[in-house]
Structure formats: structure tokens, C-alpha cells
Amino acid sequence: MNQPIRGYTLTQWVGSGGMGEVYQAYHTATQRTVAIKMLSRVEQAERFRNEAAVQASLRHPHIALVYEFFVENNLSCLVLEYIEGPTIEQYIKKSGPLSEEVAWNLLAQIASAMDYLHNRGIVHRDLKAGNVKIARQGKAKLLDFGLARFANSPKLTHEGYVIGTTGSMAPEQFSGQSSSASDCWALGVLLYEMLTGQSPFGGSTLSEISRRIQKADYVAPQKLNPRLSKASERLIDKLLTVSPDRRFTARQVVEALRHPHLLDSPDWVGQMRKWWDRVKP
Numbered sequence: 001m002n003q004p005i006r007g008y009t010l011t012q013w014v015g016s017g018g019m020g021e022v023y024q025a026y027h028t029a030t031q032r033t034v035a036i037k038m039l040s041r042v043e044q045a046e047r048f049r050n051e052a053a054v055q056a057s058l059r060h061p062h063i064a065l066v067y068e069f070f071v072e073n074n075l076s077c078l079v080l081e082y083i084e085g086p087t088i089e090q091y092i093k094k095s096g097p098l099s100e101e102v103a104w105n106l107l108a109q110i111a112s113a114m115d116y117l118h119n120r121g122i123v124h125r126d127l128k129a130g131n132v133k134i135a136r137q138g139k140a141k142l143l144d145f146g147l148a149r150f151a152n153s154p155k156l157t158h159e160g161y162v163i164g165t166t167g168s169m170a171p172e173q174f175s176g177q178s179s180s181a182s183d184c185w186a187l188g189v190l191l192y193e194m195l196t197g198q199s200p201f202g203g204s205t206l207s208e209i210s211r212r213i214q215k216a217d218y219v220a221p222q223k224l225n226p227r228l229s230k231a232s233e234r235l236i237d238k239l240l241t242v243s244p245d246r247r248f249t250a251r252q253v254v255e256a257l258r259h260p261h262l263l264d265s266p267d268w269v270g271q272m273r274k275w276w277d278r279v280k281p
């Protein structure tokens with residue numbers, strides 16, 4: 001661990017994920033503490049390179065920076081801004097659901113990062129509570145572009161192989177369709193989890209989870225958190241909408257959070273459509 005790699009001294013193992021191992025490291029020349037993601041499986045090198053290329057081109061206050069990418073001793077290393085603090089998932093596991101004020105604050109930051117990505121033709125594809133860190137002063141930082149790709153870059157999945165984390169997958173992703181709207185569905189799942197502490201689409205089997213997602217069949221969040229405002233409930237409703245065309249965009253989320261009165265009046269047509277999505281054969 002103490003042998004420096006390209007001037008980086010590994011100081012701590014942070015964890016492992018779908019793409020490889022993550023270490024905290026110190027770069028003496030720049031006196032920077034960074035996170036280094038190391039790819040363990042050679043067959044995923046292209047995927048890893050893709051992650052690096054996507055992230056290196058981005059500059060947004062709520063997206064972790066990429067400093068550099070290099071290959072050393074057959075290991076692909078992605079050097080990232082080190083983000084101190086728990087992920088939203090870790091935070092909820094430890095302390096339970098967030099207050100509406102904190103959840104809205106985090107959602108506004110993440111939606112603005114998503115809007116930034118979507119305006120550049122990038123679909124994140126893996127937004128989930130475990131991929132957002134709560135850094136100092138409640139600042140949200142989006143991590144992990146393992147599954148992101150530019151909309152026109154080569155498809156890295158073979159046919160029939162569904163990517164994404166099942167609980168946050170949008171209905172259309174089960175048939176291989178992913179777009180910026182799928183990220184907005186994941187924003188809805190995230191908001192639901194932050195406010196209730198529970199996943200909207202739990203289930204014991206993949207087919208049960210899939211069936212519930214395809215029908216947007218979730219327990220009304222107010223049943224789990226009776227103090228929840230109508231505005232939060234309507235925002236979740238606007239995001240967990242089966243048809244991608246009728247779902248709120250990231251920009252609309254940012255606007256709605258800035259002007260919550262936009263969510264004041266009930267959307268009867270939307271309610272009827274949702275009811276129909278649930279009951280139709």
C-alpha cells in the first residue's frame with residue numbers, strides 16, 4: 001500500500017463496487033487528497049475508460065471532479081476528487097428519513113447536476129442513494145459514472161442485458177430503452193427514499209419488482225410519512241410517471257423546487273392516467 005503509484009501514496013481502502021476498488025490517496029506534488037478507482041477486471045477496461053472520458057469533461061459544483069486517468073502495471077486508475085461524508089444511502093440507514101427541507105435541498109442540487117448532464121447529451125443511468133455523497137455543509141456530490149455514456153457512444157451492453165440498479169430502474173429500461181427521462185425516474189425514487197426511508201419498489205423477486213415498476217405501483221409516501229407536504233407527494237408523482245414523455249424533466253424539478261406553488265394544484269388528468277397505468281391489463 002505504501003509504494004507510490006505515479007506520485008500517489010495510497011492511504012486507505014475506501015470500498016469496492018461494480019467497477020473495482022476505491023482507495024483514498026495523497027498526491028505529494030499537489031498536496032491533494034484524492035480517491036483512486038482501480039479497475040480489477042481487464043475485460044471492463046473499455047467501460048472504465050468511458051467513465052473517465054465522460055467525467056473528465058464535466059465541471060459542475062455537484063459532480064465529483066476527475067483529475068486524471070492512467071494505466072499502470074495493467075491497472076486502470078481513475079483519480080477523482082475525494083469526497084468526505086456519507087452517501088445518502090448510508091445516511092438514511094443510520095439516521096432514518098431526511099426532513100423535507102434537507103431532502104428538497106439535496107434534490108435541487110442533484111437535479112441541477114442532472115440537468116447539466118442532460119443538456120450535454122449524457123445519461124447517467126445509475127443514479128441512486130448510494131451514488132450521492134453528502135459532503136460538508138450539506139453539499140450533494142454525484143459520484144460514479146460507471147454506466148454513463150454519451151448518448152452517441154458505442155453501446156457497451158449486449159442485447160438483453162439490462163444495466164442499472166433494479167430498484168431505481170425506470171419502466172422503459174426493462175425493455176432496453178434508456179434516456180434522460182430514465183434518470184428523472186431515478187430522481188423520483190431517490191426523493192421517495194429520502195422522505196420515507198423506504199424504497200418505493202421493493203419486492204422479494206425481480207419479477208415482482210419489475211411488475212411494480214412497470215405499473216408505478218408504490219405505497220403513497222404520505223402513508224409512510226404523514227407529515228409530508230402535498231407538494232412533495234405531487235413531485236414524486238410527476239417523476240414516477242410510467243410514460244417517459246409525461247415525466248418531469250430535471251429542469252422542471254429545479255423549477256418546481258424554486259417555485260413550489262407550481263405543485264399546489266392537483267393534476268387530475270395525471271391522476272387518472274396513473275390510475276389507468278396501474279389497472280390496465
Ligand SMILES: Nc1ncnc2c1ncn2[C@@H]1O[C@H](COP(=O)(O)OP(=O)(O)OP(=O)(O)O)[C@@H](O)[C@H]1O
Pocket residue numbers: 014015016017018019020021022035037064080081082083084087126130131143144146
Ligand atoms: N470520489 C470519491 N470520494 C470518496 N469516496 C468515494 C468516491 N468514489 C467512490 N467512493 C466510495 O467508494 C466505494 C466504492 O465506490 P464505487 O463507486 O466503486 O461502487 P458503488 O457505488 O459502491 O457500487 P456500484 O459500482 O455497483 O455502483 C463506495 O463506498 C463509494 O461511496
